[in-house]
Amino acid sequence: MSRKQIHLAAFMNAGPQGTVGWRHPDAGDGFLTAEHYLHIARVLEDAKFDVAFVPDALAVPRSLGDSFEPAVKFGTGTPRLDPMTVIALMSSVTTRLGVAATMSTGYQEPYNLARSMGTLDHLSGGRAGWNVVTSFQDAEAQNFNQDKLPDREERYARAEEFLEVTTRLWDSWSDDALIHDKESGRFARPEEVEAIDHKGRFFQVQGPLGVPRPPQGYPVIVQAGASPTGRDFASRWADVVFCSHESLESAVDFYQDMKRRAAAHGRDPEQLKILPAATTVVGTDVRDAMAKHEAFFELVDHEAGLSRLAYHVNVDLTKYDLDGPLPSLEVVGVEGHYREVVEFAEREKLSIREIGRWYGARTEGNMIGSADDIADTMEQWLDAGAADGFMIQATHVPAAFEDVANHVVPELQRRGLFRTEYEGDTLRENLGLNRPERGEWRNRVKGVAEAGA
Template sequence: MHLAAFLNAGPQGTVGWRHPDAGDGFLDAEHYVQIARILEDACFDLAFVPDSLAVPRSLGDTFDPAVRWGTGTPRLDPLPVITIMAAATRHLGLAATVSTGYHEPYNLARTFATLDHLTGGRAGWNVVTSFQDAEAQNFGQDALPDRTARYDRAEEFLEVTARLWDSWSDDVLIRDKGSGTFGRPEEVSAIDHDGAHFRVRGPLGVPRPPQGYPVVIQAGASPSGRDFAARWADVIFCSHESLESAVDFARDIRARVAARGRDPEQVRILPAATTVVGSDARDARRRHGEFVDLVAPEAGLSRMAYHVNVDLTEYDLDGPLPELEEVGVDGHYREILEFARREELTIREIGKWYGARTEGNMVGSPTDIADTMERWLEAGAADGFMIQATHVPAAFGDFAGEVVPELRRRGLIRSDYSGTTLRDHLGLRRPEPGEWRQRAGSQRSKELS
């Protein structure tokens, strides 16, 4: 079982900052150092920091709810955050979210290659195409491009980035002080890319990363997102309201990966798991109930509107959630719709639930939670889990101190790190130079060649 930690570089979740045991240090380096050390002591594969490039305005076209309730803001730049965490650890993988919509391939390839070198091969990139109009409005656009256009740009972005990582062979550097020869220029090549979105000459100014390509994480749940993930992702982060939907998703993803000529065993599927640990099931429900009591419906709606990129104030809040055509994070929307229809909730009631939802039904004793995780693994729904804490750092400490020993007792997770890179931790092989051709697809790779 692989374990990753989902960690905001800012307030955790909807009301995690309100919890009596929550730390107040999200603007301090020591806050992230403490969390990194908890995770490494528990032998987590990686810590993963999400991001967005705007203060949300999705509810009522104003940032008032986001600031008032602390939902989706503030967001520190995740790259300095994971760099601080990397400096405090020796094994823990560190992944940051960077959007293909509002960055350039050369800068991103350089940054992540540098981070991979400086951490000894522990870097990961969570690829997003952005999902809020508020982000577009910070970069000269009135609204996000449609999903097809965003993924077209993302496809080319990944192709260019991978080619830049491959623009140095693994054998360039000689550093012979006697002869004065530093490297083999014949082992470095320009990429001379001229595409629909990018013109990049290359080569990259950084040698090929220790991992070949830093680990690529993706969370696409729409059909286009799943296709993109099947081509490019090493790790797929997802969210499900039921075991059945998780199994269906995993089967679909593995079939798409195989159809692209990739080995499904070289892709890790990590569903979100929000854990609430108690001495027994009753105690865990009590703890979760105390957390639910902190959630105002408006705070939950603010967070939900931020994720689905839809102004919910346009609808009757005491009526049902309608079928929406275009949403931000499709996976979250489908999960919400599945639960709301089953429970016959109004939009206002959904807000209360969404503000304190526990993904994966992981509320219980350490044994209960381990039972649920084991059941998901055996059903083929997961290769591990993305642990989401209700509040930090205490909830990560609860999981590490109480659930991890139970998982180790069952032989489901490691007791020590056996490799050095994030790919080692995940059991993923190092990509060969030129592997971008296979991932890009036959027609596109011919164009780029």
């Protein structure tokens, strides 16, 4: 009987990698050049990765000390290039690798996003993905005529309507609307194109979209919400969920919860892929890999790590005693990261200052060791029902991705856990996801209504 296959995604900034990844002796410094991203794309496609995933934020972080100085000083969360431009470049030198970009429902309009993603899906031959975020920093709001972010429930309410409008726009053309009949002069069937005439709380959009229906129906939708509201949103709309866990046990709990929620909304749970973060440090053996990790840890200033953590939780940690414990925070930006930090800090009894150093060099998923060790851990998580694959977070680029491609991937292939050739042409095909029929958005909106009943 064939084994369940692992899916691999690459988490890569359109800018410096991680907190101090740019300081690593083997890190490239060409993040402002096209060749940097083109090289990474070729490495990932040669290794048969499913997708390159680019996070984003619409501000230079100000969460630590209400100043952008730490972020600029240490290169945490800044600079960030436009991810759509970057993934379009990456798609131009690949034929199977999926490319996904983060765009916020808080500071975009559905028509523009549907057109951009639809265009990229066509030009890439069906390899586009959209990581849906609602934004989590007040600094972002302050770049868009607001003093602070709306509360979480308000942001998700906007996101719900945003997804409905966007998917309806992708569906505004039928799959066979285009005919290109040069002899008759008929370009398309008007009866197969429709306006959406949407008038809602947040958006008024007439349609139809000026781009025919994407090759994938809908570009692959990625989401990373960890709060109860975020989980419910993802279990209805997402194809891929990106998550972060400090232990195998919490990963199993999350996996089971998300699959259960998907089934409750009438979805096939296998059509929701769960990809926990995995920071890989590959050595000849555990001792060699730990030496590499410890050398990387020595590069981290506690303030750099706290800058990154403050950015993720959207809380100014300088308000607290840095040599005391992390206090309970009721309202945070990225809830998944906060829970992970609390779990680890309580177990290790860390002060805020110590958390900063750990967070700046943290390795998620305990993926430190030889290629065989890392493959063992991945196989353990797969068999335990904690993951459908992994979001590889490189400590530095491109070398850490090259280590996975050259050492870990061949070991996974030897075990029959990872492809040796791509299964299909589109990102959906390679992830084992069905192509949505026209009108699939109705099932997702129905889930919203039922959840509120």
